Amino acid sequence: MKITAIEAIPFAIPYKKPLRFASGEVHAAEHVLVRAHTDDGLVGIAEAPPRPFTYGETQESIIAVIHKVFAPEIVGLSALDREDVQARMGRTVGNPAAKSAVDMALWDLLGKSVDLPVTRLLGxxxxxxxxxxxxxFAPPREMVAEAERVRDEYGITTFKVKVGRTPFSLDVEACHALREALGADVELYVDGNRGWTASESARALHAMRELDLTLAEELCPSDDVLGRRWLVERSAIPFVADESATRPGEVTRELLSGAANAISIKTARTGFTASQRVLFQSEGLGVETVMGNQIDGQIGTMCTVAFGAAYPSTSRRAGELSNFLDMSDDLLTEPLEITGGTLPVREGAGLGIAIDPDKLAHYRQDT
Ligand code: MUC
Ligand code: MG
Incomplete structure (x- = not known):
């Protein structure tokens, strides 16, 4: 199982409609397909979605760091040497999506080598x-129409509403419209992507106190250290750290400093190996976790399902698994299907997915 090559292939798939939120907007899935090859002919796959506004990575930087820094360190190791791979990639700071895609491609290889699904190997x-x-973000009427369509078409009854606009009354109005239209039986929570100050966040939460929101995520920046602690102390609902807690050390810092009391786990930024560390540390500290979405395509979504379904605490609440619905197409031979508001794990070896060669040829940008 010696690793012989790591490929990083740029591809771009347009969105049917852009996703807008406080820290940016996405119009196309300009991602990187990572393929790890071994000397016994196996190929492990994963996907890296660059989010420059959150982590500073771009499609170009992901390809460069994989080809120029990580591959030379990793080629020649066994695909079983996952901790050695982690240690070698860990010498380079940052680059979470690039590191995670390499890690998950190795787990896919591992599953394929023993003919078992990754989700079973994880838990x-x-x-x-x-x-x-x-x-x-959209006018309230459009946000309501989207939620109703997704509920009716896919049976989804949990919604994370993007907030963080100025004035915050825009978002308060949208959340009220959603609760009124969808009724009491759906779960609603909010994510501000650091768009508000602590005092705006407090006022917005107060204005939405009747809406039975279950979580508030990154309403204001964690660099507003005292303001955020003040807000979290007063919040009646758990405050989720997402982009402020992107690795185990940050998770400890955010939780122990009182900047958050729940953690979003995104396999796109902590792969499977570091996501396990974040999960076990969160469980040990007694805080809830949510499986988040880094606006992944279907490959990344399958990675989130494989990890989230593997453990009781990550499968307890709904995972953010539907962003791929906004894409006009994808790369898989067998597309993911959400039915009854759920996504199943795949029974096949590894991640249980395969790339359609014609789709890859069509969407790849390096030929
Ligand atoms: C989220 O939960 O914040 C927006 C930016 C990003 O990296 O992920 C999304 C969703
Ligand atoms: Mg978030």
Whole structure:
């Protein structure tokens, strides 16, 4: 199982409609397909979605760091040497999506080598994950129409509403409209992507206190250290750290400093190996986790399902697994299907997915 090559292939798939939120907007999935090859002919795959506004990575930087820094360190190791791979990639700071895609491609290889699904190797707890849908910025009527369509078409009943606009009354109005239209039976929570100050966040939460929101995520920046602690102390609902807690050390810092009391786990930025560390550390500290979405395509979504379904605490609440619905197409031979508001794990070896060569030829940008 010696690693012989790591490929990083840029591809671009347009969105049917852009996703807008406080820290940016996405119009196309300009991602990187990572393929790890071994001397026994196996190929492991994963996907890296660059989010420059959150982590500073671009499609170009992901390809460069994989080809120029990580591949030379990793080629020649066994695909089983995952901790050695982690240690070698860990010498380079940052680059979370690039590191994660390499890690998950190696797990896919591992599963394929023993003919078992990755989700079973990780923990094998559940067979499916409930799906939470992310509703981006739009006039309230359009946000309501989108949520109703997704509920009616896919059976999804959990919604994460993007907030963080100025004035905050725009978002308060949208959340009220969603609760009124969708009724009491759906779960609603909010994500501000650091768009508000602590005092705006407090006022917005107060204005939405009747809406039975279950979580508030990154409403204001964690660099506003005292303001954020003040806000979290007063919040009646758990405050989720997402982009402020991108690795185990940051998770400890955010939780112990009182800047958050729940953690978003995104396999796109902590792969499987570091996501396990973040999960076990969160469980040990007694805080809830949510499986988040870095606006992944179907490959990345399958990675989130494989990890989230593997453990009781990550499969307990709905995972953010539906952003791929906004894409006009994808690369898989067998597309993901959300039914009854859930996505099943795949039974096949590794991640249980395969790339359609014609689709890859069509969407890749390096030929
Ligand atoms: C989220 O939860 O914040 C927006 C930026 C990003 O990296 O992920 C999304 C969703
Ligand atoms: Mg978030």
């Amino acid at each position: 094998g707890y559940a067979e499916r994950m409930a799906v939470s849908h992310m509703v981006g």
